[in-house]
Amino acid sequence: MASVLLLIALLHHSFGAEYDANKPVTLTGVVTAIEWTNPHTHFYLDVKDAKGKVVNWKLEGYPPSVLYRNGFKRDVTMKVGDTVTVFAWRARDGGNWAHSRELTYGDGKKMFLGPPAGTGEGAAPAVEVKP
Amino acid sequence: MKAAALLFGLLLVPSLAHAQGAVGEVPRFPDGKPDLTGVWQGGSTLRGSWDESNGGTGVGGSGRNPAAPVVLSSNDRPAGQNSAPYQDWAAKKVLESFRKRGIDDPTAQCLPGGLPRSVLVGLFPQQFVQTPTQLVILYEYMHVFRVVPINGKHPDDVLPSYMGDSVARWDGDTLVIDVIGFNDKTWLSGVGTFHSDALHVTERYRRVDKDRIDYEVTMEDPKVLTRPWTLKNSLMLREGTRLQEYICAENNLDPGRYDKLIKDGVKFER
Numbered sequence: 001m002a003s004v005l006l007l008i009a010l011l012h013h014s015f016g017a018e019y020d021a022n023k024p025v026t027l028t029g030v031v032t033a034i035e036w037t038n039p040h041t042h043f044y045l046d047v048k049d050a051k052g053k054v055v056n057w058k059l060e061g062y063p064p065s066v067l068y069r070n071g072f073k074r075d076v077t078m079k080v081g082d083t084v085t086v087f088a089w090r091a092r093d094g095g096n097w098a099h100s101r102e103l104t105y106g107d108g109k110k111m112f113l114g115p116p117a118g119t120g121e122g123a124a125p126a127v128e129v130k131p
Numbered sequence: 132m133k134a135a136a137l138l139f140g141l142l143l144v145p146s147l148a149h150a151q152g153a154v155g156e157v158p159r160f161p162d163g164k165p166d167l168t169g170v171w172q173g174g175s176t177l178r179g180s181w182d183e184s185n186g187g188t189g190v191g192g193s194g195r196n197p198a199a200p201v202v203l204s205s206n207d208r209p210a211g212q213n214s215a216p217y218q219d220w221a222a223k224k225v226l227e228s229f230r231k232r233g234i235d236d237p238t239a240q241c242l243p244g245g246l247p248r249s250v251l252v253g254l255f256p257q258q259f260v261q262t263p264t265q266l267v268i269l270y271e272y273m274h275v276f277r278v279v280p281i282n283g284k285h286p287d288d289v290l291p292s293y294m295g296d297s298v299a300r301w302d303g304d305t306l307v308i309d310v311i312g313f314n315d316k317t318w319l320s321g322v323g324t325f326h327s328d329a330l331h332v333t334e335r336y337r338r339v340d341k342d343r344i345d346y347e348v349t350m351e352d353p354k355v356l357t358r359p360w361t362l363k364n365s366l367m368l369r370e371g372t373r374l375q376e377y378i379c380a381e382n383n384l385d386p387g388r389y390d391k392l393i394k395d396g397v398k399f400e401r
Contacts, residue, residue: 014206014232014233014234014236014239015232016232016399016401017231017232017233017234017389017392017399018385018388018389018392018399035382037381037382038376038377038378038379038380038381038382038383039241039377039379039381039382039383040382040384062191063377064375065255065271065375065376065377066191066254066255068375069181069182069185069191069372069375070185070191070193071182071193092392092397092398092399093391093392093395093397102194110194111193111194112188112192112193112194115189115190115191115204115254116188116189116190119190119204120204120206120233120236121206121232121233121322122206122207122229122232122233122321122322122323123207125214125225125226125229125321125322125323126208126214126215126225126229126320126321126322126323126324127214127215127217127222127225127226128214128222129226130222
């Protein structure tokens with residue numbers, strides 16, 4: 001019971017707990033699904049690896065309201081079947097999912113799908129660190 | 132011809148005024164008190180629409196203007212300001228949250244941001260609706276609201292809550308909001324900045340021109356702080372921006388991910 005409570009008390013919005021800023025990745029592939037949900041959107045891409053095998057990647061993005069204010073047009077900017085390129089940072093667990101940053105779509109247009117590495121974990125401690 | 136030139140000149144004046152950075156007057160009620168009504172963005176100092184003023188490369192930025200300053204994420208306190216004066220035991224707890232990259236953040240459970248975090252966040256707008264007798268503030272971030280009576284009194288039986296119980300009074304042109312009745316389940320400003328149920332927040336909102344509110348907040352909590360902690364920031368008017376829905380609990384996957392990281396022994400602390 002105690003461990004269940006502990007796990008419930010842990011959680012998201014911290015880049016660095018789930019993603020590794022030292023593992024950038026650029027993925028080009030075909031959009032297979034878009035989840036327009038809070039607190040994060042998700043984009044799925046079919047990407048061919050070096051051996052030609054297709055791997056489905058999951059990319060986390062801004063919430064819908066933030067994408068909307070940044071000029072992302074639902075069902076226009078990116079649709080299932082489109083080929084796009086996304087710059088992202090990989091998850092720490094090594095799975096095929098990542099924190100998305102820059103989308104390249106259409107004829108080379110670019111926009112941000114997610115915030116910079118490090119967002120949400122605090123750039124500096126809120127208190128002075130005593131030696 | 133003269134009339135045409137005059138008309139042309141008149142048409143030109145507003146755009147020139149805008150280009151030169153002229154600022155608009157503070158809207159006021161018939162009794163002379165400032166009207167704070169509008170959609171505002173915390174964590175920013177730039178004038179203009181949401182699109183014009185969020186072209187930076189930081190949190191929420193579009194990247195169209197890489198030179199633009201970064202707005203604040205919900206876990207960064209305003210730059211260059213006082214660090215939090217925690218008692219020694221409490222400072223250790225704050226640092227432990229920082230070391231663990233904020234995995235114990237209450238908003239990671241989709242709980243309300245509390246104060247002043249909800250005001251300082253730059254990624255989401257907040258809307259003020261003011262009448263002569265009350266101010267209603269709607270926060271897109273976590274979809275919470277405050278109803279603030281002006282010249283009202285706290286009830287005798289305040290229930291502990293995430294956003295506290297607010298009452299306001301005018302100090303000249305500054306609206307001073309006194310907030311008590313918090314629970315101990317939110318962070319103040321920055322990773323790990325917990326507080327107790329003894330938290331007392333005093334906010335000062337002064338609309339200095341049409342586009343800008345100067346915001347000053349003082350936090351007092353004798354159970355965890357050694358002295359009052361004051362932060363200053365501004366709220367910028369975002370005409371044309373409409374609040375959107377943000378229902379955080381819809382698809383919050385992070386609890387499961389953290390569960391797995393810990394079970395698998397993946398190292399993520401700093």
